[in-house]
Amino acid sequence: MPSFSNGRSQEVAMLVPAMLCLVLIIVVPFALSVGFSFTDQRLMPRPIPTRFIGVTNYERMFADRLFWQAIGNTVLFTVLVVPFQLAISLTVAMALNAAIPFRGLFRTVAILPLLLPITVVVAIWAVLYRIPTGPLNAVYQLFAGSENYIDFIGGSDTAMVALVVLSAWATFPYQMLIYLAGLQDVPGDLYEAAELDGATAWQRFRFVTWPSLRNVNIFLLIITTIQALKLFTQVSVMTRGGPNGSTTTIIYYLFQQGFTSQKIGYASAISVFFFVAVTTIAVLQRVFLKNEGEA
């Protein structure tokens, strides 16, 4: 017979391993970052010892033009990619939820982008974007009626758009699967009732599907926003932040400062700022968009 008299301490004891893991992988590194952000820590050890320099890193950060440019780029990317990616995900999910022929096959094909390593995806898109004889330029030449070609990644105006399209394509199946599950949860007789009420296809979407997806939408909005704010790999592999810093995101700038320029203290300050900013945005989204039933 197990005794429940010491239940409280038993509960605590059972939480300890999970708590330890959390502390080790999240709290400790974050605490270290906070610590470093007040020092002039370098990546490689130097003869002069590391010094405590107060809020100097933060002062420098707020005065750093490149830092603000990175924030601007990150916000722009997020604002563009989130609606675009969610729209693609929902459209594809609805198509795959409809009674189309070979639905099982299409469902499998649709998640293929998730199975490819992101670097491979980037390599493929880089070819599409960059090669003068690539398919995108073929389309461009067709419509422009000229022999000219565009390096979509090479121009400051097109590079960000190229990044948005590539990123949306590379990760949309994740959101699509969640939408698909959400769509399958909508009771079929709601659509039948709406049909009897005289709703058109658009009205059935507007009054049945869309409100039923409310909680799914809130969840996806938050995680897609966070995913977008963390953009790094695509930039690092494809544009290296260029041209002219037009695709340098916060995380890429942090990486440059910390690892290329070896200024770990400064990079830590950026990471602390980033952590606070992302958490604030997620909390605000959560507060302003209440789940169904909480309102």
Added chain:
Amino acid sequence: MADVRIASVTKRYGAVEVVPSLDLHIPEGSFTVLVGPSGCGKSTLLRMIAGLETVSGGTIAIGGRDITHAAPSKRGVAMVFQSYALYPHMTVAENIGFGLRLAGMPKSEMEARVREAADILQLGPLLDRKPKQLSGGQRQRVAIGRAIVRKPKVFLFDEPLSNLDAALRAQMRVELSELHQRLGSTMVYVTHDQVEAMTMADQIVVLNKGCIEQVGAPMDLYRAPQTPFVAGFIGSPKMNFIEGPIAREFGGELLGIRPEHVTLSDREGRWSCTVRHAEHLGGETLVHLDSPEVGRLTVKVSGDIAAAPGVQLYATPGLDTSHVFKGGLRAPS
């Protein structure tokens, strides 16, 4: 208001024929109940009338107009679903008025109609609530309200009371009958509950494997079932069926006697039986008996009688209430 005429309608799902060929007339202003065992095609038939299911062959006309291929909203029908199918994010008022809103009705007129329906169904105080803040019975009323406001020619109900508890079901039965009297519209009602069928219907349609076994007024079906299937389906507890020499004695192949039409005596009677088991329902007792002549027999007697297992009793069938079948049909008496 309008009648519904179903002519040679068939329904196939792939190679499976669910409804072979069905003809049925639902008179204007009638309360027609479709009954039958699970899977016999009641819902399918109702959904074909609603337009939610395509028809594989034949025609359906409402009020003389062929609507076989018309869109559901263009048929002048309203449907109440078993699950209620209320829009979860809309208030009661919005749920009821949704069809009118889509039809572009002016707001003031819409509100008046919603209010009128709410008054009929006593939903007035609940108009601002969301469906999940309502009880099952209240949700059911909202679903009915949504049907009423559209002033349909034909109301369709698919087992609307089956999610309610027994007491509420009895109350809603009465309310629906009153609603029918008040509106006078044609109503088609699917159920597998025979109490609902017997108490509410003007006309009962008994379906079996997609075919109509019999159409008639409730008491006609009870008094003169035309097939053994109807005889066994209508009435509770189920009719006793006796084959063999005794049935031949009555001039048929199959003899049917309702449990309430057998008298029991401990002194004399036609068949001697042994009590196997007795169910005491309070006002009446169901006695299950074994007889060497007729096999198993169920008898319903009023009052609470003592009938211990093993006791010897005599059963006598009421002659003018017995049903004789020959070749699967009722033998002319």
